Amino acid sequence: MKFSLSSRSPTSQLPFTFGAPALIWQVLFFYLPLVLIAISGFVKVTETGDILGMTFDHFLFFLRPLYLKVIFSSFLLAFSNTLLCLAIAYPLAYFLAFTGKRYSNLFLFLLIVPFWTNFLLHVYAWFFVLDKDGFLNLLLQNLGLVQNPTSMLNTPFAILIMMVYYYLPYMVLPLYSSLEKMDVRLIEASFDLGATWLQTFRRIMLPLTKRGLKAGFFLVFIPSFGEFAIPELMGGDKQMFVGTVVSDYILGEETGALGAAFTVLALIFMLITAGILYWVIERLIPGKTHG
Amino acid sequence: MAKPNRLGKIANLVLVSSTYLFLYLPIVVLLVFSFNSEGFPSPWKEFTWKWYIELFQSEPLWDSFYNSLIVATCSTLLSLTMGVFLIFYAAQGGRIGSFLNLFYGNIIVPETVLAVSLLAFFGLVAIPLGLTTLILAHTVLGLGLVIPICYARFLELDHRMTEASLVLGATPIQTFFKVTLPNLRPALIAGGLLIFIVSFDDFILSYFCAGSASQTLSLYILSMLRSGISPIVNALSAVLLVLSCLFVLILFSLKSRARIF
Numbered sequence: 001m002k003f004s005l006s007s008r009s010p011t012s013q014l015p016f017t018f019g020a021p022a023l024i025w026q027v028l029f030f031y032l033p034l035v036l037i038a039i040s041g042f043v044k045v046t047e048t049g050d051i052l053g054m055t056f057d058h059f060l061f062f063l064r065p066l067y068l069k070v071i072f073s074s075f076l077l078a079f080s081n082t083l084l085c086l087a088i089a090y091p092l093a094y095f096l097a098f099t100g101k102r103y104s105n106l107f108l109f110l111l112i113v114p115f116w117t118n119f120l121l122h123v124y125a126w127f128f129v130l131d132k133d134g135f136l137n138l139l140l141q142n143l144g145l146v147q148n149p150t151s152m153l154n155t156p157f158a159i160l161i162m163m164v165y166y167y168l169p170y171m172v173l174p175l176y177s178s179l180e181k182m183d184v185r186l187i188e189a190s191f192d193l194g195a196t197w198l199q200t201f202r203r204i205m206l207p208l209t210k211r212g213l214k215a216g217f218f219l220v221f222i223p224s225f226g227e228f229a230i231p232e233l234m235g236g237d238k239q240m241f242v243g244t245v246v247s248d249y250i251l252g253e254e255t256g257a258l259g260a261a262f263t264v265l266a267l268i269f270m271l272i273t274a275g276i277l278y279w280v281i282e283r284l285i286p287g288k289t290h291g
Numbered sequence: 292m293a294k295p296n297r298l299g300k301i302a303n304l305v306l307v308s309s310t311y312l313f314l315y316l317p318i319v320v321l322l323v324f325s326f327n328s329e330g331f332p333s334p335w336k337e338f339t340w341k342w343y344i345e346l347f348q349s350e351p352l353w354d355s356f357y358n359s360l361i362v363a364t365c366s367t368l369l370s371l372t373m374g375v376f377l378i379f380y381a382a383q384g385g386r387i388g389s390f391l392n393l394f395y396g397n398i399i400v401p402e403t404v405l406a407v408s409l410l411a412f413f414g415l416v417a418i419p420l421g422l423t424t425l426i427l428a429h430t431v432l433g434l435g436l437v438i439p440i441c442y443a444r445f446l447e448l449d450h451r452m453t454e455a456s457l458v459l460g461a462t463p464i465q466t467f468f469k470v471t472l473p474n475l476r477p478a479l480i481a482g483g484l485l486i487f488i489v490s491f492d493d494f495i496l497s498y499f500c501a502g503s504a505s506q507t508l509s510l511y512i513l514s515m516l517r518s519g520i521s522p523i524v525n526a527l528s529a530v531l532l533v534l535s536c537l538f539v540l541i542l543f544s545l546k547s548r549a550r551i552f
Contacts, residue, residue, distance in 0.1 A: 019380030019390070022373035022434055026393050029431045033412035034400065040411065091306040099303055107311075109539055114314055116535040118492045120512040121528040125317035127520060128324070135320045165313070197299060218398060226401025229494055233516070243403045247499070250407040260411070263404055271399070 041261035058261035067245070067262070071269055074242040078225040079277075081163040082171075085220050086213075088164065089171035093212075096172075097179035108176075115169040122165060123233050130158055154236035162234045163224055170223075171216040178212030179205075206285050214281060221277065225270045242266040318532070325525030342526040349523070355511035358422060362507060363490040365426045370433030371483050375472070378441050382453070382471050383463055391442055397435030405431070406499035413500065420502025428496045433486035440485075444478035445471070477545045484542050488535070 044055040062068075092111075096104045114122065129135045130152040137149035152158055186208070190200040206213070228243025246266065249259030328339040346352065397405075406428070413424050448471065456466040494509040501507060506514075515524050 016380065018376040018383075022370075022377040022438065023390055023393065025373060025430060026396075026434055029409065029412075029427055030396060030405070031393070033408035034405070036415065037408040037411050088306075088310055091303050092310050095303055095307045099300065100307070105543060107307075109543060110311060111314070112539050112542075113532065113535055114318060116488045116492070116539055117528075117531055118494075118509060118512060120494060120509055120516060121321075121524070121531060122317065124512070124516055124520075124524055125321040125528065127516070128320055129317050131520075135316075165317075168310075168314075222399060223401050226403040228403040229498070243401070246403060246407055250410065251499075256411065259407065263407060267400070267404060270401070 037260045038264050040257055041264045043257065045257065058257050059265060061258060062262050062265055070240045070245055071242060071266055073239070074225055074227075074266070075269070075273055077159065077163065077227070077231075077241060078221050080160065081167060081224045082217060082221045084160070084164045085167050085171040086216070089168060089175055089216065093172050093175035093179050096176045097182070098184065111169055111172060119166060119229070120233075123162060123230070126158070126162055126165070126234070127153065130161075153234065154238060156235070156239065158234040159231050159239065162230045163227065166230065167220045167224055170219040174212040174215035174219065175209060176212075178209040182208050203286070210281075210285050213285070214278065217277070217281060218274070221274055222270065225274075226266070242270075318528075321525050321528050322532075325522060325529050327522065330520075330522060342522040343529075346523050346526045346530070351506070352508075352511060352527070355506040355508045358505055359491050359508040362422055362425045362429055363487045366429035366433050366490045367483050367487045369426070369430045370437050370486055371479060373430075373434060374437040374441055374482070375475075375479070377438060378445050378471070378475065379467055381442070381445060382467050391438065394435050394438045397432065402432075402495045406496045409496070410499045420500060421505045422501075424500045424502070425497060425505070425507070428500045429486075429490040429493060432489055432493070432496070436486055436489065437479075437482040440482045441475055441478045444475055448474050480545055481542060484538055488538060 041058050042054050042056070044052040044057070096107055100107060127134070131137070132149050132151040134152075136152065137146065140146040141149060182205070186204055187200060190204045195203070226243050226246075227241065228247055231239055231241045232244055232247075242262075246259055246263050249255045249262060252259070323335075325342055326338050326340070327335055328341070329336045409424070409428050409431075410420075413420060418424055418427075452470055452474075453466055456470045457463065461469065492509065493507075494513070497507045497509050498513075501510060512524065512527070515521060
């Protein structure tokens with residue numbers, strides 16, 4: 001693409017003014033707020049709002065087991081969510097791209113419709129299923145598996161189910177678009193040459209879907225690390241995650257700076273773990289990144 | 292598949308159908324009970340439309356619906372326009388490759404973090420929370436979607452067409468409007484639909500940046516959730532599901548499906 005238009009077209013004076021609004025908007029309403037909040041985590045402010053200087057107190061405040069545990073449980077939630085999504089998404093993407101190719105439009109449609117519907121309604125739907133008098137308990141009772149129905153809401157189980165439910169399409173779609181571009185004959189050749197299913201998967205399919213895998217990983221892992229709404233709604237107040245702590249502190253009275261510091265701390269931790277996991281994927285899966 | 296590996300195929304089918312069961316079970320339960328004449332804990336009684344009638348008469352619902360509509364429309368138009376201008380700049384030979392990376396930041400920062408940062412920022416520059424702040428915030432989301440999508444499509448365009456147009460004497464501006472823009476149309480429509488839906492359904496940014504005066508649809512649903520299960524929400528789900536079906540149908544009817552997935 002290097003030889004696109006740049007050498008040929010006469011660059012008039014007009015253009016940069018045209019490119020500018022989007023860039024300015026992005027800097028003003030995305031990067032500037034992030035930088036400001038990062039700075040405010042370091043600044044010491046008096047009660048009247050005067051700036052006293054720099055401090056690390058806000059960060060030191062969070063260096064104790066309780067908050068480290070919060071960060072760790074967020075990591076665990078994001079990680080297990082990503083793994084579960086991957087485990088469910090891969091067979092589905094495979095089906096969409098190969099086995100059920102003829103009906104792929106219908107199945108893609110069915111996948112995207114819930115994805116494009118207000119997410120709170122799905123939360124509500126799961127309330128309906130998981131509640132004490134909900135559908136699942138009713139079913140289990142009728143099957144005679146459960147005598148005393150208990151509410152399955154406000155449990156880690158409910159949080160995880162909702163997370164997988166919500167984030168699944170983010171994993172399926174990139175995987176599908178990688179698999180779809182793959183040459184079926186490569187798989188056939190692998191089978192013909194005597195490879196087992198597992199070998200074919202590991203040596204042919206995984207390397208060729210590496211790009212989709214990485215995209216899906218980022219699209220699921222990062223937002224679920226900061227996820228605030230699902231734990232809040234499905235977990236009651238029992239479980240604390242990064243998103244809930246951040247929102248509590250930022251919305252709380254006079255704890256804004258603490259919230260800012262925690263946001264920075266969690267963000268740094270998240271980027272480091274995402275980087276490590278990315279590196280692991282890179283190392284585990286052989287081959288270069290293909291389409 | 293080459294080897295009719297029957298077992299593998301059956302296993303795959305079982306997995307796929309249980310995934311779709313998982314996706315649709317809650318929705319179906321929800322829809323069925325939107326027609327139940329009794330409130331939630333009670334089992335099926337008889338068929339009724341009354342929750343739908345109540346839904347359409349609810350005033351706060353319509354207010355929040357219009358608010359969401361305004362915010363989604365404005366942020367879609369704003370981000371599409373700015374996105375097109377940026378592509379225009381690229382088409383003129385501007386080097387935006389390195390600038391473009393700025394827009395991928397939206398993927399790396401969780402929405403919660405963006406939302407609290409924006410909340411603090413709006414407080415600092417004294418912009419009162421309301422529909423304006425929501426539009427500002429949602430446009431950021433929109434830019435992060437539309438620019439990568441459109442730019443990817445722009446790079447795929449056959450540059451010989453633009454060159455031909457320029458060589459044959461069209462001005463760069465004519466070339467942009469007659470050659471580049473029509474080719475980007477599917478990407479623009481798909482991107483626009485996506486932004487609209489993301490904004491319309493957004494919860495996190497709305498939760499932090501809407502203020503108390505202006506309620507969006509998501510916040511209205513949240514308040515209903517907090518006050519307990521009511522069949523009106525079931526009816527609302529049915530209506531919104533029909534709406535999103537329509538949107539996805541429009542997306543699928545685009546001739547060359549833009550790469551939004």
